[in-house]
Ligand SMILES: Nc1ncnc2c1ncn2[C@@H]1O[C@H](COP(=O)(O)OP(=O)(O)OP(=O)(O)O)[C@@H](O)[C@H]1O
């Protein structure tokens with residue numbers, strides 16, 4: 001059946017295909033991978049497809065809850081009919097009350113202004129949130145008695161607001177009551193808890209804001225069932241009410257905190273920790289954060305929720321509402337979740353189980369959409385990886401021993417045992433890391449867990465108990481607080497004034513996160529040692545994100561990965577979703593909205609001076625090939641109008657190319673000058689001041705293009721200009737990709753990643769059977785090697801595809817894409833390009849100039 005998607009524009013054909021496929025995928029409860037090139041209105045396709053499904057689903061659920069009512073055998077039919085009517089009326093009434101209230105709020109601009117000067121605003125005195133002033137005595141930093149020593153003991157956790165430390169029982173009870181307010185009853189609260197939601201997750205804050213912007217364009221029919229022919233006046237009136245899309249955006253404390261003294265700490269960990277400190281039981285009531293939801297502010301809390309739901313708001317709007325109402329948006333937002341239809345949130349909040357638990361976020365039977373998912377596997381690995389430096393280990397060892405000495409007679413219960421264990425562990429890590437770094441000659445090496453924790457009786461430590469101790473005792477917070485307190489005291493004596501606020505991540509927190517990961521390592525993790533100019537670094541890296549993401553797939557109703565360039569797609573079926581049957585996994589690659597004549601994609605295997613273009617690592621330093629590359633690019637710049645962007649495999653290589661191009665030739669000129677005759681060159685460098693450098697480069701480039709001189713921008717694949725920046729229209733009439741940007745296969749990390757893939761593939765093929773015939777074993781080995789190579793190549797081609805996708809940004813855009821390397825002629829590599837590029841791909845030799853000239857002529 002064709003669905004009506006309520007798209008705010010006339011949808012493009014590919015949007016109709018996208019929305020239908022998305023609808024079916026969610027309905028069937030599958031995992032779907034959706035590739036839709038940039039500029040094809042992917043956000044609206046996601047919104048309209050998913051929310052149309054959701055409203056249809058809610059309508060069906062509504063009818064089910066009525067039809068599900070049954071009469072007892074001895075009850076007459078009219079009684080059942082009566083109950084159904086009553087139930088329909090009750091549900092419709094509840095719906096109406098909510099929509100009317102939200103509609104009223106939308107109109108209450110005046111009242112909002114008044115609330116901005118909220119009389120509840122806490123006094124200056126209340127806002128004071130210094131946990132322990134320098135005059136306070138050391139006892140503040142003593143550890144609470146710790147006796148819990150059994151594996152079964154669990155800390156008590158009541159879902160909801162109750163996980164906010166330091167709230168009184170009455171406040172918790174109040175907040176739980178508040179949960180039911182929007183729909184007015186306990187029964188309705190439960191209804192909402194079970195209602196299906198959509199979680200939309202993207203990588204950056206600005207992507208989430210853009211999504212909210214697109215969400216505002218959409219109006220959907222209500223989730224009430226359609227009117228019957230005999231509908232009465234009241235029902236008709238209901239039907240005329242607009243059902244607003246209930247949206248909430250979740251963020252971190254760093255984004256949502258409104259307590260200036262905490263927010264000014266700047267650093268996310270410092271803000272989190274200070275916020276938690278302020279909620280500790282030892283902190284006097286007038287020193288706690290006054291924005292935490294409290295009994296006196298009940299009405300404000302309710303206003304917060306209604307105002308957030310009344311229109312589609314992004315994170316700044318929610319922070320603003322929190323400020324106007326003097327209520328912490330970070331905590332107050334949690335109670336809006338049950339009422340939402342769509343929740344937007346950044347990657348880490350969704351992808352990390354601990355973050356979901358902290359927010360009390362259940363994915364059970366809900367729909368999860370992950371946008372910009374082309375680098376999802378890397379993102380999951382990064383979120384679950386952690387590092388610590390040798391210096392940090394040493395500093396924390398010093399802090400821990402200082403603390404232990406100071407408080408040794410006051411360490412109660414099991415504290416003494418566990419503090420000693422932590423000291424032994426950190427000391428072993430520091431010593432072993434030091435000797436391992438001397439033993440390994442290379443700058444990067446794989447490190448074994450057993451080598452790191454050997455000696456000092458670390459093998460006697462029970463990792464489970466120690467992990468629990470670290471989490472529950474708040475040792476890191478106490479030690480850090482004491483160290484800062486002691487430092488402040490000394491500095492004050494020396495200088496006679498207060499010292500600085502904490503702005504950096506306390507060392508012990510970093511060490512603690514490392515220990516927590518080390519105590520519970522995942523089978524797919526690996527430890528690495530790096531020697532850098534800044535010292536020795538120990539890294540724990542998650543090599544394979546499959547199992548971490550499987551949690552989400554198992555829990556959710558449907559999971560959608562969407563992106564502009566998801567190709568090559570084979571990694572999803574082969575690795576990330578290898579446990580799914582093919583019936584459960586759908587992949588879609590949609591074409592572009594441009595007509596075919598707006599794109600030309602060429603492979604250039606030979607230069608104008610006759611060199612074979614083969615930029616493999618060992619050959620790419622050849623002066624003659626680099627010179628030929630320059631001359632070829634100069635020729636291309638002569639026929640491609642306006643802006644041309646060339647992507648190189650690395651910053652080092654780009655520097656080398658520039659050096660060669662600048663060398664004077666026999667005639668006195670240089671390749672650099674030769675190119676500049678056609679277009680001025682602007683280039684990206686691996687500068688320390690990264691952001692400003694990127695902005696300056698872009699500004700210079702666009703100014704030159706606008707001035708009419710055109711320009712050639714030299715950039716790096718996977719570099720700062722390859723993602724998130726649009727080279728639309730004149731800014732990118734040509735995109736040149738020089739070589740294939742393979743990662744360094746000799747690095748310890750890539751060796752480990754490929755090794756892991758080979759091992760997994762081999763195990764899958766042989767089912768770990770030891771009795772396998774030699775020929776079968778050999779076959780499995782060859783296939784495993786091919787899987788490793790494929791994974792490596794896919795990583796490279798994902799980066800290439802990202803760059804290519806920068807050029808065509810809308811329906812009337814046109815551009816030429818030139819892939820400069822003979823390896824692009826192989827079928828295996830071409831298959832990894834997005835379908836819409838592959839279709840227009842032409843292998844060019846001598847006639848490329850003519851081809852491009854007539855392509856651009858047809859667009860004049
Ligand atoms: N059918 C349509 N007709 C006209 N404009 C549309 C249509 N669909 C979407 N748009 C608009 O096109 C613009 C680009 O859409 P959008 O940002 O969603 O593209 P995208 O494919 O998601 O790109 P990106 O990969 O950068 O996220 C938006 O302003 C959107 O409102």
Ligand code: SF4
Nearest residue numbers: 257258259275289328
């Ligand atoms: S409760 Fe909210 S406003 Fe207060 S410190 Fe914590 S995050 Fe900031």
